[in-house]
Amino acid sequence: MRFHAPALYYFHAVRRTGSIRAAARTLNVASSAVSRQILKLEEEIGAPLFERTARGLTLTTVGEMLARHVMTVLQDHDRFRSDVQSLSGTWRGSVSIACIESLAESLLPGLIASHRGRARRVTFTTQVMGSADVLDALSRGEADIGIAMALRHPQDLRQVALKRFRLGAIVATDHALARRRTVTLAQCLAFPIIHALPELSIYHLLQPLIAQLAETPEPAVQANSIDLMRELAARGVGVAIQTQIGIGRLAKSGQLKFLPLDNAGSPVWSDLGVYVRAERVLPAHTESFLQELVRELGDRERQENADHGKVRA
Incomplete structure (x- = not known):
């Protein structure tokens, strides 16, 4: 039409x-x-x-x-x-999502499968990209919903939700650090480190912490892929820094251990934002999926805070 x-x-x-x-x-x-x-x-x-x-x-x-x-x-x-x-009681249309890589394996499959189970005439397009590119794609009208590490966003975008997750080290379950409850960045850097390249938001989250250290050894591996970093960590290549929400099946299968990062007695947080175009009223099927997404992220945030004994205010 x-x-x-x-x-x-x-x-x-x-x-x-x-x-x-x-x-x-x-x-x-x-x-x-x-x-x-x-x-x-x-x-x-x-x-x-x-x-x-x-x-x-x-x-x-x-x-x-x-x-x-x-x-x-x-x-x-x-x-x-x-x-x-x-x-007519039947939703038809499409939902376009731009999201960071860590959610493509751990969050979106279940949400899309659940939504498609109720609305089979709704199709999905998912693009994986860095946080800044997610916001750009939304601004250009190339996505309906964006999920990214929270950045200063342009005025033409609206932040629908902001969820906070602990940043931590991920290591193989037989790694020397795996027995600890929390770790400092200095303790992680005593081992081979798998470091994010600047395209990933984690790189910029870690830079202020790295700047406080007297010495920063050369990374064993540098990558712009969250999936590659966690796969390397599971194989014992080194220590990677990510959020718990991104480690998915490797944690469930017992191949990875998540150790919350501690900075001088304080947790290190990563804020995750959900964005849409500010002036846009979403179609009913897109709005329905958006609300499911926000609820699921909220459930995971509450679960993680409970796991680590800290309830977010």
Whole structure:
């Protein structure tokens, strides 16, 4: 069901793909048809919408203004279509999620399976990326829901929920540290360390703690993959620093032990945020999934606080 001018869809596709040719493939139309619609828009507006760069087509200032309008129009259209379909008692539509890697294995599979069990005509698209990229994807309209380590977010995004989880060392169950209840960063660095690269939020959470140490040995492994880091830790390669929510099946199967990080007698926290576009009213099926997500994160936060004997205020 499309009752908006084709030019809006064509403009949206070019903005997302960065080229006329790629947009044409996405829309399954000729490149010339896309070019005509973009030129028509530019003539009506009286200003160019794109400029050519080495990376492809990028939006001009006027193009960015139009992009915000088009994004709202198309998302409102999706909500209207979902609301109409819900009158028949059946949800149809799609949910697009951008999230950090640690949740892709431990949190989302159960939530998506549960939602699909009740609404089989709702489809899901999940993109795994770093926290900053999650926020960018939401701002560009490339995702409905974003889950990321809490960062200062742009005004066009709304933080739906903020949950707090302990940061800790993950080690193989036969590691020398595994018998401890908590560990300091200095104790972890006495062993080979598996360190996050700057693309991961954990890197930036640890930097203030590392700066306080007199000496910081060279990491045994550096990686931008949470999954690789925990797999290496489970194989005894070294100590990795992550949240408990991300270690999933390896902890349940007894291959990994989580040891809360202690900094001069204080726990080290990692804040996890759930985000949506600020001005957007979500379709019913997306809002339903969002609320399930927030509840599940809240349950896990409470469970972790109970496990570590600390209730968050």
